[in-house]
Structures are given as C-alpha cells and as structure tokens.
Amino acid sequence: MTLSEMERQHGFTYPALYRQLERDGMLAVGEYGPDWYKLVYPTLTERPTLLLHADDFELLSVKAVAAAMEELADPDDYRQIDPALRFIPFAQTGAGDHYCFFASSRHAGEMPVVLLWHDQNEAQYLAKNLQDFVFHMLLSSMADQDTYNEVSDEEFKEQLANTLGTHARYLTPEQAQILQTLLARDIIDYDVPLPKGRKEAHRGLLTDVELAGLREDLIPYEKFDHCFAYSAAG
Known part of the structure; x- marks a missing residue:
C-alpha cells in the first residue's frame, strides 16, 4: 500500500x-x-x-x-x-x-x-x-532530557544536534534558528509546578514556561x- x-x-x-x-x-x-x-x-x-x-x-x-x-x-x-x-x-x-x-x-x-x-x-x-507540530515536538524534546533512562548530557545534546541536522530543512528559517540557538545553551535543572503545591524536577535546554512562550509567539493556535x-x- x-x-x-x-x-x-x-x-x-x-x-x-x-x-x-x-x-x-x-x-x-x-x-x-x-x-x-x-x-x-x-x-x-x-x-x-x-x-x-x-x-x-x-x-x-x-x-x-x-x-x-x-x-x-x-x-x-x-x-x-x-x-x-x-x-x-x-x-x-x-x-x-x-x-x-x-x-x-x-x-x-x-x-x-x-x-x-x-x-x-x-x-x-x-x-x-504538520510543520508546527514538528517544531513544537522538537522544542519539547529540548526542554525534557530523558533522565529516567539515564541519557547523559552528551548523549542528549548529540541526539538533538543530529535531529536538527535532518529536520531543519522542513521548518521555517525562524523556527530552525530558534532551535539552533537553544542547542548552544547550557543544560539547566528546573521545577514544574503540579497541583496541591507539588513540583516535578526536569532538566533541559529551556523551561516549560519558555516553551509555552515560544509556542504562543511562533506557532499560535487558538x-x-x-x-x-x-x-x-x-
């Protein structure tokens, strides 16, 4: 088929x-x-x-x-x-x-x-x-290192660099540039607030708040x- x-x-x-x-x-x-x-x-x-x-x-x-x-x-x-x-x-x-x-x-x-x-x-x-979906998924990947499976900082950055190498041509120039700029950052640890005052530890190149802001600015969708x-x- x-x-x-x-x-x-x-x-x-x-x-x-x-x-x-x-x-x-x-x-x-x-x-x-x-x-x-x-x-x-x-x-x-x-x-x-x-x-x-x-x-x-x-x-x-x-x-x-x-x-x-x-x-x-x-x-x-x-x-x-x-x-x-x-x-x-x-x-x-x-x-x-x-x-x-x-x-x-x-x-x-x-x-x-x-x-x-x-x-x-x-x-x-x-x-x-589809283009906006791919961009948002790539942003999400950059915001969330897979610490559960013990992906190292080096592996995390390498996976993202290789992915950007094959995906950039399918994005807008602005989207590709944003991802390239994020890739040059240092990895940070941050907390995501949960209900009832709880929080969840995350690690990545941008926070969940930054991710939401980029989504609203670059790929707005009501x-x-x-x-x-x-x-x-x-």
Whole structure:
C-alpha cells in the first residue's frame, strides 16, 4: 500500500510536507518488532527519521498506517468513531493513542494534527499543521532530557544536534534558528509546578514556561490543547 493508494481509497490528500518527508526517507523506520530497538534503531541515530528521539512518539510505517486506518474506519471498532470525522493516523504513543491528521478540519490548505485517545472519547488539538507540530515536538524534546533512562548530557545534546541536522530543512528559517540557538545553551535543572503545591524536577535546554512562550509567539493556535468527542456513542 502506497500513500497515493491510501489517498484514493479513503478520499483525502496528505499534507505536502508529509509527502516530502516520505520522498526523503524520513518516514522509513522499518517494521517494529522485538529486535527493532537493538537492530534498527542504531542505524537511524546519526540521521534521525521524523521525531525519532521525541518522547512517547512512534512513527508508523506506511503498512502500519494502512492497518490503523482500516481499524479506525471499522464500524465495529470499540471506539465507534463518527464516520463524518476523518482521522489519518501517522504515529502513535506507547499506550496506543494515535497522532492523526484531522482531514475533516482542513482549512486554507492547513490540516491540523490531533491526538486520538484510545481509552476515552476525545481527540486533542496539537497544532494547526504538520510543520508546527514538528517544531513544537522538537522544542519539547529540548526542554525534557530523558533522565529516567539515564541519557547523559552528551548523549542528549548529540541526539538533538543530529535531529536538527535532518529536520531543519522542513521548518521555517525562524523556527530552525530558534532551535539552533537553544542547542548552544547550557543544560539547566528546573521545577514544574503540579497541583496541591507539588513540583516535578526536569532538566533541559529551556523551561516549560519558555516553551509555552515560544509556542504562543511562533506557532499560535487558538485550538491548542482543546479536546472534542469523536464518537456520538460516547
């Protein structure tokens, strides 16, 4: 199954940027399996595919996209998605929620990116288009070093530098320059406030407050983080 075949079968058009990424090999992650992380992942790290190092983001192969689209369109699927809503999955979280292009909300050539939750009747707006989504995910990666898996400062910076090397051409010059400037910073430790006076320790090249400010300044989107029901049965 090719991207063009899926467009014809399901009656939509992919964003031009997604097609460009596919032509450039940025979607070629191979087939996931028990040995993927050991055998395939190391071959991708020097020239990372789309958001390879992003937190909780697993890019779907074209074959996996086709299978996911069939599931979402199945009237017997447990999510009971309203057939009037067109979701085109392209990645997923570790829990099985899908990152999707929301074809039903295409406006002025822009196709929003949403997160389709698998265990609740909600889809969440993430960005007004794929380019802004990629930029926001890269900002988020810079703000949050993976200390849980003990990624060292050197590994963290190397992953980001390699990622910027393959991703910068798909961003606006301003977005790419912002990321390059952030990459030159020293890593800092900061706390993120939580409810009831609690706080959570984080480490990265910018704080959550700076991240929110850059998002609002550079990729403003009035629907960001808003949710809507995807099933009339829910």
